[in-house]
Amino acid sequence: MKLRPTFYHAFFIIVFAALIASCGGSEEPIQLTIPESTPVAKKGSDIPEEVKKLLTMHTCLGCHKMDKKLIGPTFKDIAARGYTAEEMVQLMQVPQPENWPDYPPMASMSFVAKGDLLAIAEWITEIPVE
Numbered sequence: 001m002k003l004r005p006t007f008y009h010a011f012f013i014i015v016f017a018a019l020i021a022s023c024g025g026s027e028e029p030i031q032l033t034i035p036e037s038t039p040v041a042k043k044g045s046d047i048p049e050e051v052k053k054l055l056t057m058h059t060c061l062g063c064h065k066m067d068k069k070l071i072g073p074t075f076k077d078i079a080a081r082g083y084t085a086e087e088m089v090q091l092m093q094v095p096q097p098e099n100w101p102d103y104p105p106m107a108s109m110s111f112v113a114k115g116d117l118l119a120i121a122e123w124i125t126e127i128p129v130e
């Protein structure tokens, strides 16, 4: 017996549909790779961009570095003192040179906006100390 062309078409469409459906079902599961945590963020020896901007603008970096002693103590040494951010702002505005007998006295930083000093101080309190 002879099939009419429209039957042929319908037959092929059904076969195709079945093929496509079976392909879709056998897809490989998507592999999720968890990125390794960035060691830089953990080490804490890098200064975030927005803080660096303030430290540069207000010349702090001329005397203070993250972990290299310059004219002033390192930010790590200051962090190790365990001040609160508020206490630190106070010390920036009214330095107490007796806190650092091995260093020359720091000039008052009260010409710097308090908000900027506070942002710097808050960052210092977050520096991990060993």
Ligand code: HEC
Residues within 6 Å of the ligand: 055, 058, 059, 060, 061, 062, 063, 064, 071, 072, 073, 078, 081, 088, 091, 092, 095, 096, 097, 098, 099, 100, 103, 104, 105, 106, 107, 109, 112, 117, 120
């Ligand atoms: C001309 C050099 C110099 C500059 C510029 C400078 N410092 Fe200092 N800083 C020092 C020295 C020296 C000390 C230690 C002696 C002292 O505290 O008087 C010190 C101490 C500190 C302390 C510790 C205070 C304490 O009593 O423990 C903080 C906090 C500090 N500086 C923050 C800053 C910030 C923030 C800036 C920028 C706005 C800045 N310093 C700019 C030299 C400097």
